[in-house]
């Protein structure tokens with residue numbers, strides 16, 4: 598039975614496509630050379646949807662897609678009351694969700710101004726530490742917020758640390774480790790059980806190889 602698989606653009610797409618290819622699932626056209634957003638696959642039955650990361654859990658939760666491939670950051674940011682299952686860690690796209698602030702500058706007392714794309718993750722983290730925060734939602738270039746006086750610190754993804762360094766910031770606390778995960782719609786786990794099982798088993802074999 599055919600599955601609809603949604604992936605997000607960028608690094609996750611680039612790193613996931615070779616894994617899917619090893620499972621015999623390849624898009625019928627090169628997604629990097631096409632403006633299409635839905636692709637057939639060489640299996641003749643599965644379809645791939647390529648979208649923005651924040652929309653991957655939405656597609657899976659609402660059953661528009663059976664399977665989603667996205668980062669743990671996206672899943673955590675989406676919320677805790679989730680109507681989908683997380684089935685597999687692909688061990689790619691590894692990085693950390695961290696707090697960071699200007700080098701050598703101590704965090705102020707009182708309400709901390711925190712800029713982030715991941716305001717839910719940031720809120721949960723600071724609340725768990727009983728720290729009062731004012732969250733500033735941004736959609737990119739978070740690293741310049743402290744320099745511009747918009748925030749005292751940031752919560753963002755850190756991989757090599759080069760972006761922090763280039764913007765006069767230092768990493769502080771690690772909130773959690775991040776990697777790419779496979780999620781599945783709850784209903785699909787029943788109605789397409791065999792196909793989902795096979796898809797996950799094949800991918801697990803590829804990841805473990």
Ligand code: PRP
Pocket residue numbers: 737738753754755756757758759760761
């Ligand atoms: C992420 C993150 C940082 C950067 C960190 O952005 O937001 O800007 O990677 O990587 P580094 O520690 O290796 O410098 P990404 O490239 O995923 O793009 P985005 O800003 O669109 O999220």
